Amino acid sequence: MLVLRTLVHRSHGLSVAFSSPALMSTPGTQTNASPEDVFAALIDAGAPPGGVLMIAAQSALETHGWQGGMWGWNLGNITTTADDPNAITLPGNSLLFKSYASLQDGANDFVHYLDSHNLLSLSTGSLDAYVAQLQAIGYAGNADYSQYQAGMQRWMNQLQGTVPSVPGLVGGAFDAGSVWPMIFLVVAVGGVVWLWHDGYFDDAWANLKRGARRLAPA
Numbered sequence: 001m002l003v004l005r006t007l008v009h010r011s012h013g014l015s016v017a018f019s020s021p022a023l024m025s026t027p028g029t030q031t032n033a034s035p036e037d038v039f040a041a042l043i044d045a046g047a048p049p050g051g052v053l054m055i056a057a058q059s060a061l062e063t064h065g066w067q068g069g070m071w072g073w074n075l076g077n078i079t080t081t082a083d084d085p086n087a088i089t090l091p092g093n094s095l096l097f098k099s100y101a102s103l104q105d106g107a108n109d110f111v112h113y114l115d116s117h118n119l120l121s122l123s124t125g126s127l128d129a130y131v132a133q134l135q136a137i138g139y140a141g142n143a144d145y146s147q148y149q150a151g152m153q154r155w156m157n158q159l160q161g162t163v164p165s166v167p168g169l170v171g172g173a174f175d176a177g178s179v180w181p182m183i184f185l186v187v188a189v190g191g192v193v194w195l196w197h198d199g200y201f202d203d204a205w206a207n208l209k210r211g212a213r214r215l216a217p218a
Contacts, residue, residue, distance in 0.1 A: 026099075028071035028088035033103050038066055038075070040164035041107035046115070051123025054130060055114065056162070057155035061148070065155070072099025073106035078113060127153060 033041075038059065042052050062077045063070035072088050080087050080098045087096040100106040114120045117137050122130045131149040134140065140148055 026088050028074075028090050028097065028099060030068065031070050031073050031103070032068070033066040033070065033073075034165070035060075035066070035159055035162045036165040037103060038107070039159075039162050040166075041104050042075075042111060043164055044104065045107040045111040047107075047111050047120070048124050051120065053156055053159060053162075054123045054127065054152070055111070055120075056159055057152045058130075058134075059110065060155040060159065061151045071097065073103050074098050074100065075106045075110040076113065078110065127156070 035056070038056055039052055042055055042059075043049060047055050059075040060066065063075065066075075071090055072086075074097055078098045079095050082096060084096070084098065086099045088099045089095075090097060098109065100109065111120065114123070117133070117139075119130060119133055122133055127149060131145055131152065134148070135145045
């Protein structure tokens with residue numbers, strides 16, 4: 001049965017009436033993530049280091065800190081239309097939402113959305129300007145944006161100092177291309193420290209000085 005619904009489509013910030021197959025839509029799967037993994041995924045997706053805190057705070061507000069309120073790796077509760085084959089429904093909500101195969105995919109699309117709505121550049125500035133733009137595009141519909149801003153500020157305070165997880169290990173997905181250079185660096189530094197502690201460089205320096213004395217003119 002087709003049910004006519006009104007959707008605030010966040011890709012355009014417009015109220016769109018459409019027919020959706022409510023009984024055939026896929027229920028969303030709950031997906032959780034750590035703040036460290038979310039920060040790393042957002043940075044890898046192109047979020048500016050100086051703005052990732054603000055972006056993560058918005059995502060945390062939308063998803064209850066990525067613990068119990070994130071579905072299908074959708075970091076911003078971005079809505080979609082009935083023709084999206086990956087559309088999902090959430091408990092107690094009549095709208096359709098985007099879903100993704102991984103945390104990184106969700107971060108990539110969230111950052112792309114923010115960039116296409118002039119929010120990415122604002123993330124490095126004031127929270128006032130960022131939330132004003134959210135309201136201008138109707139991101140949260142007719143919500144109280146002063147409360148929304150207060151919620152983002154609380155999450156910014158809470159997430160301050162978060163250190164992103166190791167690139168290539170976000171969400172447990174091993175990416176050898178990004179991890180091996182770091183492993184090589186750790187091994188190389190460790191090797192130098194071990195040789196130094198073992199006295200190798202002291203012996204080498206002593207041998208070098210003895211050789212220099214032998215070569216010096218009498």
